[in-house]
Amino acid sequence: MPDAPNTxxxxxxxxxxxxxxxxxxxxxxxxxxxxxxxxxxxxxxxxRRLGLAVDxxxxxxxxxxxxxxxxxxxxxxxxxxxxxxxxxxxRQLDAQLxxxxxxxxxxxxxxxxxxxxxxxxxxPDSVPGLTRLRHRFVLSPLSNGSFxxxxxMAKRAxxxxxxxxxxxxxxxxxxxxxxxxxxxxLLNLAPHEVMLVAAHxxxxxxxxxxxxxxxxxxxxxxxxxxxPQEPEPDAAFDVVATDFxxxxxxxxx
Amino acid sequence: MPDAPNTxxxxxxxxxxxxxxxxxxxxxxxxxxxxxxxxxxxxxxxxRRLGLAVDxxxxxxxxxxxxxxxxxxxxxxxxxxxxxxxxxxxRQLDAQLxxxxxxxxxxxxxxxxxxxxxxxxxxPDSVPGLTRLRHRFVLSPLSNGSFxxxxxMAKRAxxxxxxxxxxxxxxxxxxxxxxxxxxxxLLNLAPHEVMLVAAHxxxxxxxxxxxxxxxxxxxxxxxxxxxPQEPEPDAAFDVVATDFxxxxxxxxx
Numbered sequence: 001m002p003d004a005p006n007t008x009x010x011x012x013x014x015x016x017x018x019x020x021x022x023x024x025x026x027x028x029x030x031x032x033x034x035x036x037x038x039x040x041x042x043x044x045x046x047x048r049r050l051g052l053a054v055d056x057x058x059x060x061x062x063x064x065x066x067x068x069x070x071x072x073x074x075x076x077x078x079x080x081x082x083x084x085x086x087x088x089x090x091r092q093l094d095a096q097l098x099x100x101x102x103x104x105x106x107x108x109x110x111x112x113x114x115x116x117x118x119x120x121x122x123x124p125d126s127v128p129g130l131t132r133l134r135h136r137f138v139l140s141p142l143s144n145g146s147f148x149x150x151x152x153m154a155k156r157a158x159x160x161x162x163x164x165x166x167x168x169x170x171x172x173x174x175x176x177x178x179x180x181x182x183x184x185x186l187l188n189l190a191p192h193e194v195m196l197v198a199a200h201x202x203x204x205x206x207x208x209x210x211x212x213x214x215x216x217x218x219x220x221x222x223x224x225x226x227x228p229q230e231p232e233p234d235a236a237f238d239v240v241a242t243d244f245x246x247x248x249x250x251x252x253x
Numbered sequence: 254m255p256d257a258p259n260t261x262x263x264x265x266x267x268x269x270x271x272x273x274x275x276x277x278x279x280x281x282x283x284x285x286x287x288x289x290x291x292x293x294x295x296x297x298x299x300x301r302r303l304g305l306a307v308d309x310x311x312x313x314x315x316x317x318x319x320x321x322x323x324x325x326x327x328x329x330x331x332x333x334x335x336x337x338x339x340x341x342x343x344r345q346l347d348a349q350l351x352x353x354x355x356x357x358x359x360x361x362x363x364x365x366x367x368x369x370x371x372x373x374x375x376x377p378d379s380v381p382g383l384t385r386l387r388h389r390f391v392l393s394p395l396s397n398g399s400f401x402x403x404x405x406m407a408k409r410a411x412x413x414x415x416x417x418x419x420x421x422x423x424x425x426x427x428x429x430x431x432x433x434x435x436x437x438x439l440l441n442l443a444p445h446e447v448m449l450v451a452a453h454x455x456x457x458x459x460x461x462x463x464x465x466x467x468x469x470x471x472x473x474x475x476x477x478x479x480x481p482q483e484p485e486p487d488a489a490f491d492v493v494a495t496d497f498x499x500x501x502x503x504x505x506x
Contacts, residue, residue, distance in 0.1 A: 086441065138404060146441070148439065148440050148442075151440065152391075154415065154416075155415050162408050163403075163416065163417040164417065168439070169422055186421070188339065188400075188401035
């Protein structure tokens with residue numbers, strides 16, 4: 001049981017009960033980066049170049065929902081063989097190119113567009129907050145994105161990870177327990193020495209069930225202005241913060 | 254076959270035939286860091302504190318030779334069950350503490366000393382050279398060191414890796430082919446788009462057999478002044494450089 005109940009955010013003092021935490025691992029899509037805004041932006045640029053009238057907001061939302069979220073659920077149920085996130089994204093992209101009447105792209109162009117998920121932009125507070133946090137903690141993504149995706153994304157956006165933890169390393173997908181266990185096992189830490197930071201309550205609940213500490217950073221714009229919102233934080237989450245700068249303050253960095 | 258035969262080192266022009274290389278992966282112990290000097294230094298400090306007369310050069314060399322090199326060979330032969338480098342190091346440390354008559358250390362002190370391998374210092378040219386190379390290439394260790402060891406070492410010494418590739422991820426040890434295949438598979442690259450950089454000819458030969466490009470950076474002081482030397486470079490190695498700064502020059506960064 002966490003000994004630091006969810007309390008209102010304050011600038012200080014830092015939460016001493018979290019002193020045992022040595023590593024912070026982060027959900028990435030939505031939590032660290034604005035996947036929706038980034039995909040829409042590249043889609044619009046592609047549309048202008050090809051002279052297409054496509055609803056790129058709908059295109060991005062469908063790609064994410066059907067091609068990633070639902071597809072991961074199918075892999076976890078055994079309805080699809082295991083494949084990494086790049087392969088899942090490509091599967092859905094091929095279907096949507098046809099459904100949206102986008103024709104004439106060369107294979108290299110389709111592959112490039114599929115890798116838009118490697119080129120997502122961080123939220124404005126992400127890199128400044130992580131830069132503060134890295135003085136005290138080992139920082140890593142803990143994401144269902146592929147290993148190459150997470151590596152390329154960090155290099156492009158200068159995200160200061162200390163290592164890359166992709167669930168591809170254990171051929172599992174969050175919220176499988178194997179995904180969370182990988183984090184503390186590879187870092188040679190106890191579960192309570194690792195905190196998952198995420199914008200998604202379900203991810204945090206699964207991490208907590210595996211013994212990890214939990215940091216909730218809601219991202220109200222993940223699904224766009226007026227988009228669906230995550231639920232109120234569980235009372236059991238260890239830290240709730242409005243962004244990564246606030247999280248750094250709460251954790252004493 | 255490499256199309257860039259081993260040629261004398263020159264400041265420029267960069268070797269155009271290596272244009273396909275997108276990632277550089279590095280052997281670590283001996284190639285990036287001075288394991289011997291670092292272990293001796295911490296050993297001497299421990300000896301002073303405990304008032305011990307121990308030959309720390311011999312201690313370090315034996316720990317490395319028996320506890321790591323020979324032990325990895327035994328794991329690869331199946332004479333020892335798979336365990337990561339920290340466990341191999343600890344196994345030998347326990348034996349040597351007894352053999353050298355070093356008694357009275359608390360468990361936490363032994364564990365700390367075992368992690369001296371997480372606190373190795375880079376050669377003076379390593380971080381400056383990598384800092385140049387990272388503008389053009391994805392950089393990663395490709396080491397038999399444990400994932401936590403490589404992560405902690407990089408954080409302490411500010412080694413600018415983009416990700417951490419430990420052979421622990423595939424429960425293999427170099428020179429097993431699985432170790433080299435992991436590198437290009439996880440980075441989603443073809444074998445010839447990845448170059449192994451190492452101070453050890455045997456490592457490079459095994460990488461080359463798996464299709465990787467090869468960069469040889471001899472480290473004549475790895476085993477101390479007057480210590481044993483690696484053989485002359487194979488004619489088949491793609492690049493030979495005296496240090497990481499020279500390697501950066503050869504690769505056009």
